[in-house]
Amino acid sequence: xxxxxxxxxxxxxxxxxxxxxxxxxSKVLIVNxxxxxxxxxxxxxxxxxxxxxxxxxxxxxxxxxxxNAEEELKRLIQQxxxxxxxxxxxxxxxxxxxxxxxxKMLFSAVxxxxxxxxxxxxxxxxxELSSAQEISLLRYFFPTIKKxxxxxxxxxxxxxxxxxxxxxxxxxxxxxTQSVNxxxxxxxxxxxxxxxxxxxWIISDPIVLSGxxxxxQIFQAAEQQKKxxxxxxxxxxxxxxxLAISADIATIGRQxxxxxxxxxxxxVPGGTVQVPAGSTITLNKCVLDALQLxxxxxxxxxxxKIVGCAKND
Amino acid sequence: MKRILSVFFIFFVFITGGYWSAYSNVxxxxxxxxxxxxxxxxxxxxxxxxxxxxxxxxxxxxPFDDRENFEAVIQEKKGDIYLLSSWHLKALQQKKVPLEIAxxxxxxxxxxxxxxxxxxxxxxxxxxxxxxxxxxxxxxxYIHSVLKQILGKGQEALLKDIxxxxxxxxxxxxxxxxxxxxxxxxSAESSLDKLxxxxxxxxxxxxxxxxxxxxxxxxxxxxxxxxPQEVELLEVLRKMSEADAGGENLKLLGIDxxxxxx
Numbered sequence: 205x206x207x208x209x210x211x212x213x214x215x216x217x218x219x220x221x222x223x224x225x226x227x228x229x230s231k232v233l234i235v236n237x238x239x240x241x242x243x244x245x246x247x248x249x250x251x252x253x254x255x256x257x258x259x260x261x262x263x264x265x266x267x268x269x270x271x272n273a274e275e276e277l278k279r280l281i282q283q284x285x286x287x288x289x290x291x292x293x294x295x296x297x298x299x300x301x302x303x304x305x306x307x308k309m310l311f312s313a314v315x316x317x318x319x320x321x322x323x324x325x326x327x328x329x330x331x332e333l334s335s336a337q338e339i340s341l342l343r344y345f346f347p348t349i350k351k352x353x354x355x356x357x358x359x360x361x362x363x364x365x366x367x368x369x370x371x372x373x374x375x376x377x378x379x380x381t382q383s384v385n386x387x388x389x390x391x392x393x394x395x396x397x398x399x400x401x402x403x404x405w406i407i408s409d410p411i412v413l414s415g416x417x418x419x420x421q422i423f424q425a426a427e428q429q430k431k432x433x434x435x436x437x438x439x440x441x442x443x444x445x446x447l448a449i450s451a452d453i454a455t456i457g458r459q460x461x462x463x464x465x466x467x468x469x470x471x472v473p474g475g476t477v478q479v480p481a482g483s484t485i486t487l488n489k490c491v492l493d494a495l496q497l498x499x500x501x502x503x504x505x506x507x508x509k510i511v512g513c514a515k516n517d
Numbered sequence: 518m519k520r521i522l523s524v525f526f527i528f529f530v531f532i533t534g535g536y537w538s539a540y541s542n543v544x545x546x547x548x549x550x551x552x553x554x555x556x557x558x559x560x561x562x563x564x565x566x567x568x569x570x571x572x573x574x575x576x577x578x579x580p581f582d583d584r585e586n587f588e589a590v591i592q593e594k595k596g597d598i599y600l601l602s603s604w605h606l607k608a609l610q611q612k613k614v615p616l617e618i619a620x621x622x623x624x625x626x627x628x629x630x631x632x633x634x635x636x637x638x639x640x641x642x643x644x645x646x647x648x649x650x651x652x653x654x655x656x657x658x659y660i661h662s663v664l665k666q667i668l669g670k671g672q673e674a675l676l677k678d679i680x681x682x683x684x685x686x687x688x689x690x691x692x693x694x695x696x697x698x699x700x701x702x703x704s705a706e707s708s709l710d711k712l713x714x715x716x717x718x719x720x721x722x723x724x725x726x727x728x729x730x731x732x733x734x735x736x737x738x739x740x741x742x743x744x745p746q747e748v749e750l751l752e753v754l755r756k757m758s759e760a761d762a763g764g765e766n767l768k769l770l771g772i773d774x775x776x777x778x779x
Contacts, residue, residue, distance in 0.1 A: 257657070258680075334696065336696065337692060337696065340692060340715055340716045340719070341688075341715075343715040343716070344688065344711065344714075344715040347714065347715065374718055375715075375716060375718070452684070452685050452689075455682075455683070455684050455685065455689070458682060458683055459682060459698065462650050462680045462682050465680060466648070466650070466680065469648060471648040471649075473649070473650070473697065473700070475697055478697070478698050479696055479698065481652060481682060481684050481689060481690075481692075481693040481696075481698040481699065482684040482685045482689050483685065483686075483689055484557075484685070501764075501765065501768050502711065502768065503711075504765065504768035504769050505554075505556075505686070505768060505769055505770065505771035506556065506686050506688060507558060507561065507769070508556060508557055508558050508561070508685075509558065509560065509561050510561045510564075510565070510769075512564075
């Protein structure tokens with residue numbers, strides 16, 4: 205009788221340990237700043253799809269669903285002992301980093317990643333395309349544009365503007381710049397800049413884009429002088445930008461998953477933080493036609509969204 | 518709440534391709550699915566083609582982002598004309614789906630294209646692709662199949678050690694190599710020509726490690742001998758490039774005209 209009970213116990217134990225999730229701990233822990241945010245949710249979904257295709261296990265922790273997120277995350281890291289922690293968003297990265305203790309770290313959807321503390325063994329996918337990518341795609345759509353102008357604040361954007369100039373020069377484009385110290389100077393700066401250029405480029409500068417009035421001022425001046433505006437985000441399309449190019453969110457998730465798998469095999473290519481590999485393009489056909497701009501029609505198959513004129517125009 | 522639900526419902530039927538049921542009493546419909554691109558431009562395609570087709574005979578256009586849903590409407594014989602890739606057509610014909618080519622897309626006078634495996638010049642041969650990332654636009658299954666064909670039987674085993682990064686379009690894949698996010702890219706040969714035009718420096722850094730077989734560009738197919746209404750629709754499609762608006766629409770699909778196969 206004792207022998208039979210012992211056998212039953214063995215069978216039960218075997219069944220228990222054979223259940224997925226108990227046999228071994230999850231390899232990847234996904235820490236999401238807020239899964240209700242579309243951008244974060246899309247990145248997480250694509251990341252998990254690729255992991256699943258490659259038979260990886262993961263555990264997910266969404267900060268927005270926990271009142272005492274930091275404590276619970278700390279406990280989860282100790283309990284699961286993941287080999288890699290993937291953080292989506294700045295909040296997730298900052299918390300995970302405190303409790304990661306020499307684990308492999310990967311991040312994405314972080315604003316201004318250059319301002320983060322990044323340890324050895326940490327990799328990431330940036331939030332924004334590089335200026336070289338943007339200029340290449342800009343040239344793809346408008347091959348005849350030679351002079352692009354932009355406003356910037358020296359304190360916030362000097363390095364970025366220098367990079368833009370270098371990248372543009374390599375493709376035969378001249379970047380004409382005008383620095384502004386505060387939003388009051390925008391009007392005058394535009395008066396000086398616009399006559400010298402073929403296109404105006406809106407960069408993400410906190411002084412130039414300090415308020416709705418600044419944005420309105422830029423688009424009004426550009427319209428008056430019949431200069432097209434290119435922007436880094438499709439938010440500016442409704443204001444009158446002719447083209448907007450930004451990173452494709454879904455690709456960031458897939459790219460992060462590939463990076464995670466390469467980290468797992470210690471086969472990460474050079475560079476700690478990659479720029480996004482996919483782009484999303486919005487073209488404002490209404491502005492394009494109004495300005496009678498020459499553009500490369502063969503590039504139309506690369507456009508995600510074409511915006512026409514509103515019917516009440 | 519009602520408003521949110523109705524927006525969600527419209528989005529769902531539209532994106533999943535369930536929209537066809539709403540068209541049960543309208544003219545012929547063109548169904549479109551292309552596994553050779555991953556670009557989310559369905560709303561733009563729908564608006565542009567519907568606007569043109571409704572004014573040229575009351576026809577409609579329905580793009581799909583999901584292969585299963587597209588194949589389901591073919592099985593149910595819901596559509597009249599199907600726009601699909603050559604690779605997909607062959608796969609369906611192997612499953613005994615009786616699709617016949619009615620028109621083939623053209624681009625700068627060509628009806629065929631081949632795919633190229635491009636890398637930077639320090640990657641001398643395909644064996645160096647072990648444990649690297651290869652970028653490509655399209656469905657995972659499609660990129661895998663093209664890569665398998667290019668690698669050939671001799672190097673097929675490499676596939677399990679290559680990670681595929683799906684990007685929205687060919688030029689993203691090529692630039693991913695240039696900017697270091699991938700070691701190699703699968704793209705159409707014509708996309709390399711585009712890269713040469715807008716970023717000649719990156720183009721010069723690349724070389725080709727292999728080519729796929731040539732295949733038709735986009736195909737317009739029917740399930741049976743076209744009936745008069747379908748013949749009319751095919752004619753509208755064939756003549757699209759003659760009108761500015763029609764020509765622009767074709768460019769959205771990466772072609773500039775249609776040709777009848779002799």
